[in-house]
Amino acid sequence: MNHRPEQLAPADVFYNEEEAKKYTMNSRMIEIQQEITERALEILAIPKHSPRLLLDIGCGSGISGQVLSEYDHCWVGLDISKAMLNVAADRDVDGDVIHADMGHGFGFRPGTFDGAVSISALQWLCSAEMKCQNPYKRLNKFFSSLYACLIKGARCAFQFYPSSPEQVEMITNSAMKNGFTGGLIVDYPNSQKAKKYYLFLMAGYSEEIMNEARQVIMPRAKTGDTDSEDDSDDDENDSDDDEKVDIKGRQKSKMIKKKEKYGASVKKFNNSNAKSKDKNWIMKKKDRQRKQGKSVCRDSKYSGRKRPMGFN
Amino acid sequence: MKLITHNILMCNKKGCTTNNFPLKLVATNWKDLDTENAQQYNPALLQRLCEKIEWNALRQTVSTLNWGVNLPEQLSAELVQDEAFLQDLHLLLVKRQIVEGQMVCPNCERVYEIKNGIPNMLLREDEV
Numbered sequence: 466m467n468h469r470p471e472q473l474a475p476a477d478v479f480y481n482e483e484e485a486k487k488y489t490m491n492s493r494m495i496e497i498q499q500e501i502t503e504r505a506l507e508i509l510a511i512p513k514h515s516p517r518l519l520l521d522i523g524c525g526s527g528i529s530g531q532v533l534s535e536y537d538h539c540w541v542g543l544d545i546s547k548a549m550l551n552v553a554a555d556r557d558v559d560g561d562v563i564h565a566d567m568g569h570g571f572g573f574r575p576g577t578f579d580g581a582v583s584i585s586a587l588q589w590l591c592s593a594e595m596k597c598q599n600p601y602k603r604l605n606k607f608f609s610s611l612y613a614c615l616i617k618g619a620r621c622a623f624q625f626y627p628s629s630p631e632q633v634e635m636i637t638n639s640a641m642k643n644g645f646t647g648g649l650i651v652d653y654p655n656s657q658k659a660k661k662y663y664l665f666l667m668a669g670y671s672e673e674i675m676n677e678a679r680q681v682i683m684p685r686a687k688t689g690d691t692d693s694e695d696d697s698d699d700d701e702n703d704s705d706d707d708e709k710v711d712i713k714g715r716q717k718s719k720m721i722k723k724k725e726k727y728g729a730s731v732k733k734f735n736n737s738n739a740k741s742k743d744k745n746w747i748m749k750k751k752d753r754q755r756k757q758g759k760s761v762c763r764d765s766k767y768s769g770r771k772r773p774m775g776f777n
Numbered sequence: 778m779k780l781i782t783h784n785i786l787m788c789n790k791k792g793c794t795t796n797n798f799p800l801k802l803v804a805t806n807w808k809d810l811d812t813e814n815a816q817q818y819n820p821a822l823l824q825r826l827c828e829k830i831e832w833n834a835l836r837q838t839v840s841t842l843n844w845g846v847n848l849p850e851q852l853s854a855e856l857v858q859d860e861a862f863l864q865d866l867h868l869l870l871v872k873r874q875i876v877e878g879q880m881v882c883p884n885c886e887r888v889y890e891i892k893n894g895i896p897n898m899l900l901r902e903d904e905v
Contacts (some may be wrong), residue, residue, distance in 0.1 A: 516822035518829060537819055539826065539871070541782055545899070554894050557814040561782040565789075565898040568904045572898060574798060577829050595901050606905075653899025 469628060475594035480525070480546035489526040489552050498584055501661065502532040504687075505582045505622035508650065508665055510678035511538075517579035520614070522567050522623070523551040523586025527558035533582070534559040541578075543567065544590075568603030570610035580619050581611065587625035587664065591632050604636060608643035611668075618671020620678065621647075623664040633662070640666055652687040655756030689758045744769030778896045781870040783838065784830055786896070788841035788882035790904045791888065799834035800889065804842055809874045815872045823863045827852060839869070 468478050480488070488494055511517055516537040521530050524542025526549050533540045540560035544550055550562050565571070568590055590607060591600050611621070627633045637649060642736045647666035653659040666683060747769040762768070787874060788797035790794050818824075832852045839846050849856065880889040880896065887904075890897050 514821065516819055516825060518826060534816060537817070537822060539781070539816060539822055541785065543898075547895075550895050551893060557810065559814075559816040561779050562895055563778075563782065563786075563898050564895050566900070569900050570789060572787045572797075573785050574787055574831065577785050579825075597901065 469588075469626070471592050475545075476589050477545045477547065478587035480549050480552075482548040485526060485548040485552050486547065488549070488607045489556075495528055498528040499532050500580065501584050501624045502529040504652070504661070505529075505584065505624060505663065506532070506536060508560060508622035508663060508684045509562040509580050509582070509620045510684070511536075511580065512677050518577065520571075520573075520578045520581040520611075521560065522581060522611075523589070524553065524560070524562060527556060527560065527562065529582065529584045529652075530558050530560045530562075543571070567607050568598070568604040571611075571614050573614035575613045576616050578615050581615065581621040581623075583623040583625070584737075585624060585626060587623050587636060588627060588632065591628075591635060601635070601639070604639040605643065608640050608645065612643050612645065616671075617669045618669045618674040620674065621664075621666040621668070623663055623666070625664065627662055631635070636664065640664065644669070646670075649712070650684055650686045653689060653751070653756075653758040654686065655688070656759070659758035687758070689756045718746035778875045778891055778894055779871055780835065780838065780873065780875075781826060781830075782896070783880070784835055784870075786880070786898070788885060788887055789898065790882070790885055790887050790900060793885040793887070796884040797882055799831070799838055800882055802838050802842065802875070802878065802880050804875045804891075806877035809868065810872050810874055812824040818864065818867050820860070823866055824857055824869075827857050827866070830870075857873060857893075863895055887895060 471474075473479060508521075514537070516539060519533055519540045521533065521540050521542035524530050524540075524544050525546070527542060530540050530542050530553075541563065542553070542558075542560055543563040543565040544553075545564070545566045547564055547727055553562050567586070590604050593600050610694050615621070625636070627636070633649060640647070645666040645668060647664070650663040650665050652661040652663065663684075748764065751761050751764065751768075783799065783802055786798075786800060788800060790797075806822075820833075830852070836848045836850070841846055846865075874894050876889055876894050878891045880891065881887070
């Protein structure tokens with residue numbers, strides 16, 4: 466099955482009434498969307514208790530908007546799917562929604578919005594749905610009109626699902642061409658599932674906004690590591706050592722396999738296999754999973770400890 | 778659609794670049810949202826919005842709507858601090874929802890319909 470809706474049909478066709486209803490009823494979907502929106506707000510780095518006027522591109526049924534409202538922001542959202550917007554209207558979301566296509570550019574008064582977010586929408590711009598549509602032109606139009614309607618120094622956080630590295634390049638190139646600065650933030654890069662791409666953009670430079678967001682000039686990606694920075698260097702060294710050991714271990718087992726092939730004892734091979742699940746192995750696995758953003762039990766003196774003989 | 782959004786929207790049609798703001802608003806049906814459903818009254822937010830509003834455009838629009846709302850000619854610094862004024866503005870900008878109506882570009886006379894509270898700003902491919 467194809468898991469990428471943008472390759473199946475245009476957004477206004479794909480998100481019909483049924484799909485819109487499904488989307489808004491799915492609690493897992495809502496949870497993920499809310500989580501992403503909160504992360505996007507973190508990237509925008511707006512100080513507490515200072516409500517702003519934000520733009521939500523691809524707002525859908527207003528799940529992301531609800532989070533913005535919780536933080537007291539006023540927002541205007543736009544989406545191309547009428548069915549999704551109707552759901553938003555029925556749910557009485559706090560913000561205002563507009564039926565529009567982001568690839569056509571925005572008809573907003575210049576210099577109005579304090580920032581923009583977009584949750585899982587940008588990838589739709591990369592595919593042409595009609596013969597007359599050119600993704601490059603649409604991206605250009607999108608970023609140039611976005612730049613115009615933002616205030617100077619405004620920050621944007623766009624989460625999206627690129628289908629290839631070329632797509633990322635296509636989007637970032639277009640943004641840079643239209644005067645934005647910023648970059649790509651990849652959260653949980655080690656995990657297939659939790660990995661999230663955020664395009665972080667700044668429209669020009671403003672002293673005031675820079676001061677507000679002092680600590681997050683270029684937001685750091687989340688890796689799931691809870692260690693402080695000082696420890697990280699040591700960790701790197703450790704992991705390097707581990708890797709070396711790993712390679713040695715692999716070579717060993719290869720050799721053993723070879724030996725086995727040529728009639729060496731099978732016993733030796735079994736022994737090395739049993740050894741592999743020792744404390745070291747467990748710690749390494751936990752570390753790996755932590756980096757993937759999974760919830761992992763904390764390490765204690767009991768983790769990976771040998772059981773008393775009776776249980777073996 | 779709320780008036781704050783109307784105050785931001787311009788005609789986006791190809792070639793329509795001058796005199797395309799504000800769009801002429803005709804409201805055939807509107808309602809005031811309940812306090813639970815609408816954005817909460819927040820003086821800090823309204824002060825922020827006041828910095829962004831095109832005051833003349835808002836005054837002009839409100840006067841054509843016949844809502845019986847009288848806005849002062851100028852937005853002064855004292856008014857922005859006035860609690861009662863901000864309350865009124867909150868009702869006007871954020872709480873009042875235009876459910877049915879239309880907006881017409883003063884320049885190219887393109888009509889944008891408002892249905893179910895959602896303005897349709899979608900352009901045809903030949904208008905981009």
